[in-house]
Amino acid sequence: MGRIKLEEIDTRAPGALQKEQVKLETAGIISELNELQNLLYAESKHSVLVVLQGMDASGKDGLIRKVFGNLNPQGVMVHSFKVPTAEELGHDFLWRIHKNAPAKGMIQLFNRSHYEDILVTRVHNLCDKETAYKRMRAINDFEWLLAEHNNTTILKFYLHISEKEQSLRLNERLDDKTKQWKYNESDFAEAKLWPEYRKVYEDCFEECNKIPWTIVPADQNWYKEYIVAKKLKDALSALKMRYPGLKKA
Ligand code: ATP
Ligand code: MG
Numbered sequence: 001m002g003r004i005k006l007e008e009i010d011t012r013a014p015g016a017l018q019k020e021q022v023k024l025e026t027a028g029i030i031s032e033l034n035e036l037q038n039l040l041y042a043e044s045k046h047s048v049l050v051v052l053q054g055m056d057a058s059g060k061d062g063l064i065r066k067v068f069g070n071l072n073p074q075g076v077m078v079h080s081f082k083v084p085t086a087e088e089l090g091h092d093f094l095w096r097i098h099k100n101a102p103a104k105g106m107i108q109l110f111n112r113s114h115y116e117d118i119l120v121t122r123v124h125n126l127c128d129k130e131t132a133y134k135r136m137r138a139i140n141d142f143e144w145l146l147a148e149h150n151n152t153t154i155l156k157f158y159l160h161i162s163e164k165e166q167s168l169r170l171n172e173r174l175d176d177k178t179k180q181w182k183y184n185e186s187d188f189a190e191a192k193l194w195p196e197y198r199k200v201y202e203d204c205f206e207e208c209n210k211i212p213w214t215i216v217p218a219d220q221n222w223y224k225e226y227i228v229a230k231k232l233k234d235a236l237s238a239l240k241m242r243y244p245g246l247k248k249a
Pocket of ligand 2: 057
């Protein structure tokens, strides 16, 4: 497969799709996810890691609420990765990540992830190119380790919004009282670095594709939710899980 070029990928749903129809379908998928999650937890043979990446205001929080909010909280964990603390910086970059990898039976969501250690760090020149490539190799090995040694199904999503949509959402953060808490002083400055972010994202898609990425058109929440819910349902269904039956004495 050639290099993914984000500028060539639509940020909106295919025109023929009917929003209401898709929303109904998503609701059906979410109730199936409930059953599949129960099975995942009961069988406790597999684990699932959902990696969510995207520019500011790409809708990671809303996605977590809408797609995962109805699942059994006992079986879902969310971790949001922020700027590393001094303690975290004293370790290798995967230290804080590995601690949050899912146990068998669990679905773990990463709201941002180990990819930030390439993205934000490269864009701001906090690490050199060689280090970034070394990290990408380490990420490939790490993801493979989880997949091979903890039966972890890893789903990596890039929430793909347009610069225009991002600008609308960031301005909403300034104006809407219920969203002001999300506003970050650096949001508009970061948005100006879009071309730099795009390039590093494309590098990640290219170098870290042993476990593939899904680029999710994310300007419309209903379509983004549908794509992620469907991917998760298909991945869980493919595990061919079975209820374990009575425990042996
Ligand atoms: P939103 O998309 O809604 O803006 P967010 O994920 O940006 O939410 P914030 O609390 O606004 O959440 O910001 C978290 C910040 O932490 C991001 O700017 C991100 O780039 C930064 N961050 C995460 N991991 C790292 C890392 N390894 N190194 C440096 N910065 C990081
Ligand atoms: Mg932010």
